[in-house]
Amino acid sequence: MATQLEPDVHADEEAFRTEVQQFLANHFPDELKGKANALAGVDGPTDETPAQTKWREAVGERGWGTPTWPKQYGGGGLTKSEAKIVEQEFAKAGAYNPIGGMGVMMFGPTLLEYGSEAQKSEHIPPICRGEIRWCQGYSEPNAGSDLANLQTFAEDKGDHYVVNGQKTWTSGGQWADKCFAIVRTDKSDKHRGISFMLIDMDAPGVEVRPITMISGTSPFCETFFTDVKVPKANLVGEEGQGWTIGKRLLQHERTNISGGGSLARLMGQSLGEIAKKYGETDADGELTDRVLRDRIADFEIRWNSFLLTARRAVEESKAQGGVSEISSVLKKVGTKLSQERSELLIEIRGLQGLGWEGEEFTDGELEAVRGWLFGKATTIYGGSTEIQNNIIAKRVLGMLDHQ
Amino acid sequence: MAVLNEEQEMLRDMAREWATNESPVTEFRKVRGAGEPRAYSADAYATMAQMGWAGIIVPEAHGGSDFGFMSAGLVVEELGKTLTASPLVATTIAASAIVLGGSEEQKAKWLPRLASGETVATLAVDEGAQHDPSAIETSVSGGKLTGKKAFVHEAHGADLFVVAAKDGLYLVEKGDGVALTTRKLTDQRSHADIAFDGAAADRLANGGDSLLDDVLARAQVVTAAEMLGMAQAVFDTTLDYLKQRVQFNQVLATFQALQHRMADLFADLAQMRSAVEAGLQAVDSGFGVGRAAIIAKAEANRVLHVISNQGIQLHGGIGMTDEYDVGFYLKRARVLEASWGSSSYLKDRFAKLSGY
Ligand SMILES: Cc1cc2nc3c(=O)[nH]c(=O)nc-3n(C[C@H](O)[C@H](O)[C@H](O)COP(=O)(O)OP(=O)(O)OC[C@H]3O[C@@H](n4cnc5c(N)ncnc54)[C@H](O)[C@@H]3O)c2cc1C
DSSP states (O other), X not given: OGGGSOTTOOOSHHHHHXXXXXXXXXXXXXXXXXXXXXXXXXXXXOOOOHHHHHHHHHHHHHTTTSTTSOGGXXXXXXXXXXXXXXXHHHHHHTOOOOOXXXXXXXXXXXXXXHOOHHHHHHHHHHHHTTOOOEEEEOOBTTBSSSGGGOOOEEEEOSSEXXXXXXXXXXXXXXXXXXXXXXXXXXXXXXXXXXXXXXXXXXXXXXXXXXXXXTTSOOOEEEEEEEEEEXXXXXXXXXXXXXXXXXXXXXXXXXXXXXXXXXXXXXXXSOHHHHXXXXXXXXXXXXXXXXXXXXXXXXXXXXXXXXXXXXXXXXXXXXXXXXXXXXXXXXXXXXXXXXXXXXXXXXXXXXXXXXXOSOTXXXXXXXXXXXXXXXXXXXXXXXXXXXXXXXXXXXXXXXXXXXX | OOOOOHHHHHHHHHXXXXXXXXXXXXXXXXXXXXXXXXXXXXXXXXXXXXXXXXXXXXXXXXXXXXXOHHHHXXXXXXXXXXXXXXXXXXXXXXXXXXXXXXXXXHHHHHHHHHHHTSSOEEEEOOSSSSOOTTOOOOEEETTEEEEEEEEEXXXXXXXXXXXXXXXXXXXXXXXXXXXXXXXXOTTOSOEEEEEEEEEEEEEOOOSOTTHHHHHHHHHHHHHHHHHHHHHHHHHHHHHHHHXXXXXXXXXXXXXXXXXXXXXXXXXXXXXXXXXXXXXXXXXXXXXXXXXXXXXXXXXXXXXXXXXXXXXXXXXXXXXXXXXXXHHHHHHHHHHHHHTTOOHHHHHHHHHHHTXX
């Protein structure tokens, strides 16, 4: 059977492309065609249909959901160009990548860099197979942008720690199996007193309380730790190295927010086309609302130059062999433009564009409203726009620290 | 900055060095002081042509280097940084019309002279204060062209005009039936209204129906490249100023309000550069040229507008003085913003091309 072939034996790319096509033909259930991965995000429960399970397991077995991760830990072990082929063929077939979530986006890459051999062997394979869901225990009531102010304390008890404190805004905390957290192991040093550790969400003393968001869903939680035992084996890196490791993870998070999926999703539909469906047009097929027309064009021009900027950042980084300066603006520009687009999308539809629920609204209309509301978070999390501005001013423009 | 090949890097470095050393803004001050309507130094332009810059988009067979628009844009950007006054942009645009629309004889006659700097040329399309290629009244009968053109760039130094008439583009030489009226604009460069009264005209018969649009796209991207240089220069100067000016016992750069404003301008400038470079590259690849040129010029207009205003504001009182350079950029900025498409014109075009 084609599935039993080792993915690293192909010599040339076309052979590999055929292999991917064959894999899709054998394993991708027709009924999932064109569907998004409902579970890849961090904000949904874990119920799967049999077809979804089948697809997740097939991709997980190959490691193609995490195509470039090392094979020894369950990744695909593919080169970048092979990974691109997987991505292209999946897209062509209308197949989503069923492996996702915070484990893939941020925790996995960080553990591969800083984890011990035992930790990598234990935690990476289940991520590659999409079996374990991770959540991020960073923010606390008094530690947001000033994350290093965190107070959750892990007391050294010899072979384990005892953790007490509260995290908040924990996305997917109510559905997660495990939590990667930064906690305080030393109260005398703000940054070097922080350690990075892995906590089981079903350990005694862990309690989550979902918080309802303005968009009506409850994708995140308050997480309380009361005398939670964490074995020392779950400390990543050294004690006191948590700030360094934690910041590295945030870089992966940022890359995911500003690039990739969210952009691709937006590209297909032109706001002008949508506006034509909802508004009046003249004999030439032009929008009669000239002010709205001007604003849509204004937005789309800037959106185009953003896509060009994202591409340029990649090309420059590749050519320089380091991160290009303009990468620093992608998060702030991309999230701002996405928000602007959401605003236009509801405005175009008038009150019909503000539906909360009911059959009088199309799915697209209702999704736009929830998306518009949820989208407000993108300029807050992953380092808010203001924090991005501080970073650009300090690191890229060399303006002195204002503090 | 787009990823460049070796040739392009050399070209850019050469232009940067020359502009910085031989053509800083003090040279523009001299030109302004001399008060000639031509408003550039003939010696400086001769030097530029000797370095091959007037022939960058001209085919090798006709005395150019055929490096393309991305390369031309690199040079123009560097010259924009120091506000170098020259007919290089105008001649490049006019040359592109001949490359696209000229017969073999026309090319052989004019392109070598344009590339060597011997002849200066310019494009004359608009007949009013706003860019509007759909409102052309100029007409030709029996090889004689008659009509009025408004605010033609570099008109005083030009020996050759590429003139848009109702039925296409024509070459008209300086001389009988060509009368200039100087229009002094805020940028203190050469602009003139031109009355053509039965001037001998030679049609650019190739290039098809889209010739005018294709030439205007080239005008938009090369102009946008000049604007990019200007925006970069104002940004850099302003950032330097904030790092040394002390108020309230601290350098201004340490105020967060100003840091965030500069971070915004930095992001805007990144967007502008991406759009302008993509516009130049689109002309070279021939793919999606019209749309890319509109995006390039629209982003150039938007960003240079904001940066030229903030350049004055963030310098405080000194920014208001004629002695300080930053005001020159503001004045040139508005002239270029209005040329070959204001922001509202470009957005209308973009919407049309996008089908709404
Ligand atoms: C939908 C969503 C999901 C999230 N998921 C997670 C998660 O899974 N795990 C997790 O740990 N956290 C998560 N977060 C938390 C997120 O990381 C924080 O909200 C973020 O770090 C901002 O902190 P804060 O909310 O305390 O705001 P604050 O830091 O109090 O900021 C309030 C405002 O002040 C501005 N500000 C703060 N400091 C400065 C400064 N120095 N200069 C200028 N302006 C400043 C901010 O930009 C913001 O506008 C999530 C947040 C949201 C909205």
